[in-house]
Amino acid sequence: MTSAIGVVMTERIIAGRLQDQRPVGTVLRHPGNVTEPEDLGTVPAGELVEILAGLISSLAASGGAIEAIGVAVPGIVRHGVIEDSPNLPQIKGMRLEQDLSRALVKRGVTAPVHAANDADAIAAGVAATRGQLDKLVRVWTIGNGIGYGRWPYVEGVWEGGHVVVSLDPKERYCGCGGVGHLEGILGYRAMRMRFLDMEPEEVFAHARQGDSRCREFVELWHCALAAATASFIHLSGPGRFFFTGHSVHFLDLPLLRSHLETMVRMSPLQSFSLEVLAPDDETPLIGAGVSAVRARSS
Ligand SMILES: [Zn+2]
Numbered sequence: 001m002t003s004a005i006g007v008v009m010t011e012r013i014i015a016g017r018l019q020d021q022r023p024v025g026t027v028l029r030h031p032g033n034v035t036e037p038e039d040l041g042t043v044p045a046g047e048l049v050e051i052l053a054g055l056i057s058s059l060a061a062s063g064g065a066i067e068a069i070g071v072a073v074p075g076i077v078r079h080g081v082i083e084d085s086p087n088l089p090q091i092k093g094m095r096l097e098q099d100l101s102r103a104l105v106k107r108g109v110t111a112p113v114h115a116a117n118d119a120d121a122i123a124a125g126v127a128a129t130r131g132q133l134d135k136l137v138r139v140w141t142i143g144n145g146i147g148y149g150r151w152p153y154v155e156g157v158w159e160g161g162h163v164v165v166s167l168d169p170k171e172r173y174c175g176c177g178g179v180g181h182l183e184g185i186l187g188y189r190a191m192r193m194r195f196l197d198m199e200p201e202e203v204f205a206h207a208r209q210g211d212s213r214c215r216e217f218v219e220l221w222h223c224a225l226a227a228a229t230a231s232f233i234h235l236s237g238p239g240r241f242f243f244t245g246h247s248v249h250f251l252d253l254p255l256l257r258s259h260l261e262t263m264v265r266m267s268p269l270q271s272f273s274l275e276v277l278a279p280d281d282e283t284p285l286i287g288a289g290v291s292a293v294r295a296r297s298s
Contacts, residue, residue, distance in 0.1 A: 002018075002019075002020060002021075002067050002068075002293050003017065003018070003019055003063070003064060003065060003066050003067055004017075004018045004066060004067055004068045004069065004070060004289035004290075004292055004293050005017055005018070005056055005059050005060065005066055005068075005069045005070070005111075005289065006018055006023075006070050006072075006121075006284075006285040006286060006287070006288035006289035006290075006292075007052060007055065007056065007069070007070065007071040007072065007285075007288055008071075008072045008073075008118060008121065008281070008284045008285055008288055009040070009048070009052070009071065009072070009073045009088070009118075010040075010073075010074055010087075010118055011040065012029060012030060012031060012040065013029065013030040013040070013051060013052065013055065014027060014028070014029055014281050014285060015027070015028045015029075015030075015052075015055040015056060015059055015285075016028065016059065016285050017059050017062065017063055017066075018285070018286060018289040018290075021128045021129075021286055021289070021290055022286070023282055023285060023286065024063075025059075025062060025063065026062075027281065027285070028055045028058065028059065030051055030055060040088060041087065041088055041089065041090070043090070044090060045090045045091050045094055048088075048090075048091065049094075049096075049099050049100055049103050050103060052071065052100055052103075053100060053103035053104050053106075053107060053109075054107075056069055056100075056104060056109060057104060057107040057108070057109050060109045060111070065111075066109070066111040067111060067293060067296065068111055068112055068113075068114060068289070068292035068293045068295070068296045069100075069104075069109075069111050069112065069113045069114065069292055070113075070114050070115075070116060070121070070287075070288035070289045070290070070291050070292030070293075070295075071096060071100065071113060071114070071115050071116070071288060072115075072116045072117065072118040072120070072121035072284050072287065072288040072291075073085060073088065073091065073096070073115065073116075073117070073118060074086075074087050074088065074117070074118045074119075074145065074147065075087075075088070075091070075092075075117065076117070076157055076159065077096075077115050077116060077117045077120075078155075078157075080095060080096060080097030080098060080113075080114075080115050081093070081094070081095050081096065081097075081115075082094045082096055082115070086145065086175050086176060087144065087145055096113070096115040097112075097113045097114065097115050100113045101113045112292070112296055113292075114291060114292035114295045114296070116153070116287070116288060116291045116292075117147070117149060117158070118141070118147060118149070118284055119139055119140075119141045119147030119148055119149025120149040120150060120151065120153060120158075120287070120291065121149065121284040121285075121287035121288045121291060122139045122141060122147075122149050122242075122244060122277075122283050122284045122287055123137045123138060123139040123149035123150050123151035123242075123287065124137075124149075124151045124153075124286075124287030124288075124290045124291045124294075125282070125283035125284055125285070125286040125287030125288075125290065126139060126151070126242055126277065126283060126287070127151040127152075127287075127290075128286050128287065128290045129283065129286060133151070133152075133290070135239070135240070136150070136151070136152070136236070136237070136239045136240070137150065137151045137239075137240055137242065138150045138232060138236075138239070138240065138241050138242070139241070139242045139243075139244060139277075140160070140225070140228075140229070140241065140242070140243050140244070140245070141244055141245040142186055142225075142243060142244070142245035142246070142247045142248050142250070142251065143187075143188060143245040143246040143247055144175075144187055144188045144189045144246075145161055145175060145183055145187055145189075146160070146161030146182050146183040146186050146187055147160070147161055147245070148160020148161060148228075148232075150236075151287075152294075153291065153294075153295075160182070160228060160232065161181070161182050161183040161186075161187070162174065162176055162178055162181045162182065162183060163181070163182055163228045163231055164178075164179075164180040164181060164182075165180060165181070165182050165185065165223075165224040165227040165228050166180040166185070166224065167180060168180065171184055171185065172184065173185070173187070173190035173191075173193045173194055174187070174190060175187060175189060175190070182224055182225070182227075182228045185220060185221060185224040186221055186224060186225060186247075188200055188246070188247050191203065194217070195217075198214075200247070200250070203217060203218070204218060204250055218252075221250065222251075222252065222255045222256050222259055223259050225251070225256055226256055226259035226260040226263055227259075227263060229241055229256075229260055229272075229274075230260055230263035230264050233264050233269050233272055234264070234269065237269065238264075238268075238269050238270065238271045238272035239271075239272060239273070240272075240273050240275070241272060241273070241274050241275070242275050242276075242277050243274070243275070243276050243277065244276070244277040244278070244279050244283075245279055246279060248276055248277075248278075248279065251276060253274055253276060256274065257274060260272070260274075
């Protein structure tokens with residue numbers, strides 16, 4: 001029987017205890033008022049560590065011994081360090097595992113801390129909840145940014161949202177400033193920059209009503225996601241792809257599949273499956289905990 005604590009820090013912080021890969025007890029949230037989330041991007045990094053330590057120590061005190069603590073954050077996370085995090089810029093360069101462990105020891109919590117990318121945590125959570133920890137799971141998270149996650153974890157950068165899917169020099173809406181990136185087409189912020197006169201929801205609605213400029217964009221949106229997915233199929237093989245995130249409701253799975261089928265033509269690569277997951281809090285929480293327990297035992 002394994003006990004862990006999972007924490008996810010994105011627009012807000014969610015933390016919970018896990019028993020054998022299942023959440024138990026109360027899930028803690030910061031800020032507590034979910035209707036008016038404070039912008040975590042404006043909270044100083046040191047304060048974030050203290051907030052995390054406070055949540056974790058109160059969870060640790062609410063039950064038996066904890067084996068590992070997993071913290072999932074957006075960005076490039078390697079060897080316990082947040083190398084970059086465009087949506088939480090203040091944590092760039094933070095030695096999260098080290099800093100948080102130190103803050104926890106002061107509170108009497110000594111379990112090891114493991115930092116993971118948030119999309120990787122979703123992939124781990126999907127694998128765990130479906131009893132498929134022995135299989136390859138890949139996840140696209142579609143929101144302001146585009147995340148790519150995979151289970152099992154493999155050393156690397158894996159910034160799938162920034163793969164180049166267009167050679168058009170006018171495609172420069174990506175948050176990172178790179179030209180032709182997937183996020184520059186799919187990202188919510190990027191769509192708002194492209195259509196200054198319409199919200200993304202209106203673009204997709206107008207496309208359904210036949211507006212040609214909007215229809216063209218919806219095609220491009222699906223082509224771009226198909227192109228990035230096809231690239232990963234050509235690099236690491238077919239298998240399962242999941243799609244989730246705040247903007248996943250824009251995704252038309254049959255349309256994506258039809259584009260993907262034109263891009264993946266080698267028969268050993270055609271056995272891929274595509275599935276939409278409604279975004280939830282539990283999956284990344286479970287994944288953060290599972291990754292931490294695995295990292296400890298490996
Ligand atoms: Zn980019």
